[in-house]
Amino acid sequence: MYTASFEYRRANSVDEALHWLAADPENSKILAGGHSLLPLMKLMLAEPQILIDIGRIRSLQGILVEDNWLRIGAYTTYAEIINNEEIARFCPLLAQVAATIGDVQVRNRGTIGGSLCHADPQADMPAAALALDAEVVIESPRGQRVEPVNGFFQAPFMTSLAADEILTAIRIPKIPAPVLSTYVKRSHPASGYPIIGVALWVRMDGGVIRQCHLAITGIAMLPFRAFKVEEYLQGRTLDPETIARVSSLAEEDGILEEDEDGYKSHLLRVYVERAFWQLVPSVKDE
Structure with missing residues (x-):
């Protein structure tokens, strides 16, 4: 499959790339690794007239x-x-x-x-x-x-x-050690992209959660932070009751569209729980 014709330019500096981009911003695209842009061009979903390669900067x-x-x-x-x-x-x-x-x-x-x-x-x-x-x-x-x-x-x-x-x-x-972190996802069997991905890090002190950040991708229209979960966990221990509670709280931070059968909600709860359970053995070792 071929792309529409375009002009290729290789920038040697950020200033040079900005100069070319400013000359025709609506018809120019920045080319980095190319794994997202080039497939779109082959499908004619993107048809830039100028490609500005920043790979040598x-x-x-x-x-x-x-x-x-x-x-x-x-x-x-x-x-x-x-x-x-x-x-x-x-x-x-x-x-x-x-x-x-x-x-x-x-x-x-x-x-x-x-x-x-x-x-x-x-x-x-x-x-x-x-x-x-x-x-x-x-x-x-x-x-x-x-x-x-x-x-x-x-x-x-x-x-x-x-x-x-x-x-x-x-x-x-920078997040000074010690910190516990994990990323859990359910990959699409064809693309490898996450149907849901849960990124989590936790700082513990004496078995008590002092700081927690939780972000979720794949399942909503936008990736999102689960701020309600983070707030709830302050000062708590990572036990089964707490983990069960945070898995349901995560739904309140994300807008799960087209979820009439509740599949996305179920998936969200399951993978948030899995992420926290992955950290439990490390908590016990502290």
Whole structure:
């Protein structure tokens, strides 16, 4: 299957990419790993006249520690995230999520920035970004702005990114050890995308929950944080009664459309419970 004709440009800097993008923002697209954009082009669902390849811009690659933050270049691949020591130390949940995405080829080429910008409601990485309180760094001819990822996703396949803006980095606050985290998902048998994905991290102190972040993707129109669950868990122990309660509370944070038979609600309860139960053995070992 062939795409419509387009002009290919390889940018050597963010400024050069922004210059080309600003010249014709409505007809230009940024090309990162290409795993989302190129299939859409082959299906004629996207027909950009200009493709701006940012794959050779070194400032968009790599992971840096900055004070209390990890700065991840938008072009950083899933494989780099999985194998990075700083990620493993300060936000292991991100590596746990990245390790479940696609296959080896996808993880070697797919990028964190590309995933967030594509805003597929059934993607894995938005759940990690939400659970980790990530911020996106966005640049345009008007300068730089930083936005919490919680407001970045606005609708399926739609973000707050303007036509002449480029996402250049993701910033994640460091989570000092010890922290317990997991990512549990039910994958679609054909695509591997999550029918539901549950990203969870918990900080315990003496068997009591002091902090908890829970984000869910795949099952609703947008990935979402389960704030009611997080609030309920403050100061509680992770016992069967608590886990049963939070699984039902999670439904109150997400809008599950087209769920007349209750299948999505059931799936949500089951996978939230599974995520918490995965942490129980680690809690007992503390």
